[in-house]
Amino acid sequence: MAGRRGARSGRGWDALPPRTASQNTDEPAADGELRRGETGRGNAPGRRRSSPGGSSSTEQTESERAREICLRQLAVRPRTRVELAKVLVRKEISAEVIAEVLDRYDEVGIIDDAAFARAWVTSRHHGRGLARRALANELRQRGVAAEVAGEALETLDEDEEAATARALVDRKLRTATGTPDAVFRRLVGMLARKGYPAGVAIRAVKDALAARDAEAAEFADQIDPDALADEATEQ
Missing domain, CATH: 1.10.1720 (Proline Oxidase; Chain: A,  Domain 2)
Incomplete structure (x- = not known):
């Protein structure tokens, strides 16, 4: 029996020593990290380490913030490049980042002023009964180039x-x-x-x-x- 008890105390189910009262607390170890399996408060995960500069590793970059602003705007209705640029300027995004983000959106087709103009002409003519002169004015206000607007207006004879x-x-x-x-x-x-x-x-x-x-x-x-x-x- 003594041999069996000795074996259990070696690698059996009770191989790990019982935890002490201090080990059952949520206080961090000496290196500042919680012990394995423990949390800071209740079921909440422990805090993320901060970057050497002191900022959180999850902090948005300016480009990420600009993209998020654009996507929120586009979720409401299609926008032209000029409309998105104006919003980003109001949000104090730098000119360099604005150009970078909007160029990329142009490249992948998220922004398409020609498609915007065609859809605008169709929607506003059939929905509000607007004629070409009024439609041209609205497209100009939204930053659509005159040539692009003219091509869209040609669809309305x-x-x-x-x-x-x-x-x-x-x-x-x-x-x-x-x-x-x-x-x-x-x-x-x-x-x-x-x-x-x-x-x-x-x-x-x-x-x-x-x-x-x-x-x-x-x-x-x-x-x-x-x-x-x-x-x-x-x-």
């Missing part, structure tokens, strides 16, 4: 623009009140604010009024779209 103008007028005309003259001016103004040329706007409203009722049709007969468009251009 004059016939489609005229059809959209007429659809906008027909929809507004259902609830419009007032004299034909007042309605005419109000609807032409609405189309002008959406970027439609005077000739397109006047003709769309004239044709819609002509199909509305006898009084509106009589008023529409007196309208000379070309003459009114020339007057609007001169003003």
